[in-house]
Amino acid sequence: MKTTLICLLTLLVSLKGISQDSKLTVAILGDQTIAEVNINTDEFMTGIKALMDMVEEEGKALPESYSLAVMVTLHKDADTGFEVYSKPMLDPDKVSAMLKKFRMVKMGRAKFIDFPVVIGFDVGKNFEEIEIVSPHDKIVKEYEEANLAQKVLLNKQWAAEHLPILIAFENGVEDKFKGVKDFGVQLSKLDFSKKQDIKKLTDNNHNYWRATMEMSSGNLLIPLTKILMLMSQGEFDYAYKFAEILPMFSENGTAATGYLREINWRLGIFNTQLEQEIGKGIALHDNGDYEEAISVYKAILNQYPNSAWTMYEVYFSGNAKDIQEGKVELEDRAEWDKAKIAVYGANPLYNMDIRANTGNEAYLLYRRFEMSTLFKNKDERLKDVFEYADIAMDLGVYDFAAQLFWLTANYDKDASEKSLMRYMYCLEKLGVKDLKDNFNYDFEKVFKAIEKEKEDEMKNSQAYQQMKKS
Incomplete structure (x- = not known):
């Protein structure tokens, strides 16, 4: 069971007066950092205190050999749910009587997602004396057992369901954080279970970048919002690029930290399964069965249309087939020029290119390759983040570059000013031109120098x- 113990709910301890030798144990199952926007705290605390009294009363009435636990779940669109666990098993009539009593407690509803809490009597400090299946355990099991198409749907649904929580945090900031509040207000009008223009809402949005700058350096609420927005649209490849980097800058205890952990778990499992499926096609390709390989790749794209790697393999096998059949020459790159639009559309930081015809193309091809050389040494992570941003800027992926330049500007003293100048340069390229007015630099001169x-x-x-010589 995954639990987040909060010191016997410090506030509840003060309300209830739980002594050190009390047999009561309380735990929140999940991420407690979202509680302030997800529940009515006063109503919840009053209800949970009353429920603790009931559980203690029921527990004391049982023989000493019994352990008792009650899971209470606040739902958004339904009444509070109660589940009774015991060891040994209680008589069903006894359980029914307990549930009838517990259901008299009013705790309100969750505002966005289910909010489960478990109260135990004589269950051990970490509920080791009793087996409880938490809601999170059920979600994990469902996700791990899902096929690729189901994982796509589950991830999109999860992101769309959790975005309102992040938006509520943004709407709840003080008025002086105008960028954050305006960004939240803008997003609160949208339904992310439907098609949305993420570039317009983030990359080209003044409020998004102003909000990014207004947040404290370790609070990554704004870029986290972008990741969930991308996931809600099924753009997992690009979302994962952000999710891989941001945890090293996220301050513990913020909502962003828990969410980033969840996102990397979800997309990590998803990518492992995706790799296994693509591997089946690669094996066919290596055997010269190009048509069968393409069929495997197209089946994958039917489940996950935004896979840059799969799109690349479709091109690669198709090109090999055309060369074998004498339809194209080895040096011909016309089909790649068509295919790469979709490949880089799904993942603009995809690290493969085919060939170059000009010096500029050769340089960008090499820059894509250089991404695979980064993050080999933990002691050089900040330097690598800056280099990653610099490569992204060379490739014209200005939103990703800007996000990373802003992070290094806050954390890398040696590169702070250089990062800030490049951050502003990227915003200029994205069409967000007014934020540079907050800084006393000659940006026309700075941008020309860059x-x-x-x-x-x-x-x-x-x-x-080398390309110029050839």
Whole structure:
């Protein structure tokens, strides 16, 4: 059972006066950091205190060999749910009588998602004396057993269900954080179970970037919101790129930390299963069965249409088949030029390219490859984040670059000013031009210097030079 113990619910201890030798134990099952926006705290605390009294009374009435636990779940669209667990098993009539009594307690409803709490009597400090199946355990089991298509649907539903929680946090900030509040108000009007333009809502949105700048450095509520927005639309490839990096900057105890852990768990399992499915097609390709491989890849895309890797493999097997049949020459890249639009659309940071015809293309091909060389040394993570952002900027992935440059500007003293200048440059490219007015720099001069530096880096690179010689 996954529980979040909160020191016997410190506030409840003060209300109830639980002594050190009390047999009562209380735990929240899940993420307690969202409680402030998900439940009516006063109503909940009054109800839970009354329920604790009842559980203690019922527990004391049982023989000493018995352990008793009651799981109470606040629902959004239904009355509070109660489940009784005991060891040994209680008589069904006794359980029914307990439930009738417990259901008299009024605790209100959850505002967004289920909010489960368990109260135990003589169950041990961590409920080790009794077996409880928590709601989270059920979710984990369902997700792990789901096929690829089901995981796609579960992830989209989960993201759309949890976005209102993040939006509620944004709407609840003080008025002085205008960017955060305006961003939250903007999103609160939308239904993320339906198609939404995420680029317009984030990349090209003044409020999104102002909100990013207004949050404290360790509170990643705003980029987390973007990740869930991407997931709600089934854009897992790109969402995962953000989710992999952000945890190293997330402050413990914030809602973002728990969510990032959940996202990486979900997408990690999803990508493992996706890799296994793609592997079946690769094995067919390696045997020269290109048509069968393409059929496997297309079946994957029917379940998860936004897989950049699968799209690449469709092109790769199709191109191999065309070469084998004499339809195209080995050097022909016309089909790749068509295919890469969708590949990079699903994942603009996909690290594969095919071939280059110009020095500029050769340099960008090499820059894509360089991404795979990053994050090998834990002691150089900040440096690698900056380099990752710099590569993204070279590739024109300005939203990702800006997010990472802002993070390094706050955490890497040596690169702070350089990161800030590049952050503003990326915003300029995204069409968000007014936020630079908050800083006393000659940005016209700064931006020209950045462009000159990047041009020199490209022209002096080995990849560019070799292409110019050929």
